[in-house]
Amino acid sequence: MKKIGLFLLLPLLAGAAEHVPWKLKGAQERIEEYRKGGCELKLELPDGSAVPAGTRIELEQTRHAFDFGGSLAQVHSLYRHESYAAYKEHFARLFNYATIGFYWAQHERKPGAWKLQSYTSDIMDWAVGQGMTLRGHPLMWHNTAPRWIASTTRDVKEIDRDVREHVRMLVKTYPQIDQWDLHNETPGIRLQEPRHGVRRWVELYGGPGPVTQRLVEEVRAIRPSGFFAMNHFTYKDPQYHEQIRYCVENKVKFDAIGIQSHMHTKGELWAEKQMWDTLDEYAKYGKPIQLTEVSILSCEPLASWRELKPWEETIKAAMRARRPLPFKESNPEGEQCQAEYARDFYTLAFSHLSVNAIIWWSVSDKDAWRGMPAGLLDAYGNPKPAYKVLDKLINETWRTKKSIAVDRNSRVRLRGFYGSYEVRMKHQGQMLMGTFDLERDQIGVVSAALK
Numbered sequence: 060m061k062k063i064g065l066f067l068l069l070p071l072l073a074g075a076a077e078h079v080p081w082k083l084k085g086a087q088e089r090i091e092e093y094r095k096g097g098c099e100l101k102l103e104l105p106d107g108s109a110v111p112a113g114t115r116i117e118l119e120q121t122r123h124a125f126d127f128g129g130s131l132a133q134v135h136s137l138y139r140h141e142s143y144a145a146y147k148e149h150f151a152r153l154f155n156y157a158t159i160g161f162y163w164a165q166h167e168r169k170p171g172a173w174k175l176q177s178y179t180s181d182i183m184d185w186a187v188g189q190g191m192t193l194r195g196h197p198l199m200w201h202n203t204a205p206r207w208i209a210s211t212t213r214d215v216k217e218i219d220r221d222v223r224e225h226v227r228m229l230v231k232t233y234p235q236i237d238q239w240d241l242h243n244e245t246p247g248i249r250l251q252e253p254r255h256g257v258r259r260w261v262e263l264y265g266g267p268g269p270v271t272q273r274l275v276e277e278v279r280a281i282r283p284s285g286f287f288a289m290n291h292f293t294y295k296d297p298q299y300h301e302q303i304r305y306c307v308e309n310k311v312k313f314d315a316i317g318i319q320s321h322m323h324t325k326g327e328l329w330a331e332k333q334m335w336d337t338l339d340e341y342a343k344y345g346k347p348i349q350l351t352e353v354s355i356l357s358c359e360p361l362a363s364w365r366e367l368k369p370w371e372e373t374i375k376a377a378m379r380a381r382r383p384l385p386f387k388e389s390n391p392e393g394e395q396c397q398a399e400y401a402r403d404f405y406t407l408a409f410s411h412l413s414v415n416a417i418i419w420w421s422v423s424d425k426d427a428w429r430g431m432p433a434g435l436l437d438a439y440g441n442p443k444p445a446y447k448v449l450d451k452l453i454n455e456t457w458r459t460k461k462s463i464a465v466d467r468n469s470r471v472r473l474r475g476f477y478g479s480y481e482v483r484m485k486h487q488g489q490m491l492m493g494t495f496d497l498e499r500d501q502i503g504v505v506s507a508a509l510k
Contacts, residue, residue: 116464
């Protein structure tokens with residue numbers, strides 16, 4: 060029997076019933092260095108006078124600077140479901156960042172008749188009300204292009220005109236969207252037939268890099284200071300590197316590199332060293348990295364892509380026949396493995412300086428993508444062990460809450476996680492409150508006026 064290298068063995072172990080804990084060497088030290096900072100906080104009473112020395116104040120972080128996110132793109136299945144209220148409640152507790160689905164064919168059935176489906180517009184308004192950062196997904200994607208854009212016979216110059224008008228419309232019409240994916244999975248266009256309308260459109264400009272440049276020019280003409288990111292389904296694709304290099308070398312003003320990590324097969328599971336090396340490899344481009352679509356199963360992953368393809372065909376056949384969609388059930392062993400793997404995955408990602416966002420994809424098991432239990436909640440909205448693990452990390456371990464006495468200069472020295480804070484204190488029988496932000500590379504004294 061041949062020996063199997065550790066690098067190859069780890070993904071297999073991660074897919075078994077028992078997760079082999081990652082070593083995470085240096086992760087806690089990096090988190091302390093990269094995700095936390097210090098400041099000198101100056102406090103003032105409502106009349107402008109100094110807070111008496113020795114007064115005890117309560118400091119609590121109310122929002123992370125880091126984007127802990129989830130996708131709201133699956134709400135079409137949850138909108139009328141009994142679990143919807145619980146889904147939103149649990150989503151809001153965990154996440155400060157939300158992906159909103161802007162799939163073209165879904166919201167524009169006829170040319171010129173764009174209208175967001177009610178489930179999307181309602182959840183977007185809800186997320187805005189929660190104060191979340193919103194990501195529009197995407198401005199363009201060949202897999203969700205309407206028929207007149209995917210057309211194999213239509214003049215490519217007409218397709219180009221419609222695409223450019225569409226992306227400009229989105230950026231102009233939805234100013235509440237803070238960040239946008241550009242053309243999702245651009246290098247994947249080569250998997251479409253040569254006459255596919257979007258493939259011809261990409262090739263019209265010379266490939267993924269040049270077409271990204273054109274899209275960025277279009278959207279920045281509408282929103283010069285907007286945030287626009289690339290996104291691709293596999294970190295292994297050499298053409299994704301080519302796309303990024305083209306944009307960097309030509310000074311294309313894109314803002315982040317998105318990497319998906321859907322782990323539905325054993326071969327897709329990330330091992331610790333593999334993940335760290337991948338993050339380092341993409342960090343060399345000098346752009347923030349966003350782990351845009353994370354799927355970790357609570358059942359045994361499929362053995363390989365050979366199993367995945369017929370499974371997906373089974374799902375498509377059920378959709379065409381309007382039958383209930385097949386679904387692989389979660390199980391207790393898988394849920395424990397999912398929780399432990401998620402803990403290690405998030406810890407390693409949070410400890411890497413270049414990563415600024417992690418986005419869990421199917422937050423609920425209700426109609427989860429690919430018919431596999433990748434949710435943090437079960438189909439009825441109940442938290443699974445993975446949800447509880449992330450809740451503890453995000454809302455306890457990586458969140459600052461302190462009680463500190465004011466010094467004789469009416470100031471306090473704080474070291475905490477970057478983000479927004481609330482400060483509270485009692486004064487003459489009244490509860491006074493103020494807010495401030497702890498930011499990276501902050502210079503000087505930070506002031507908080509108490510009211």
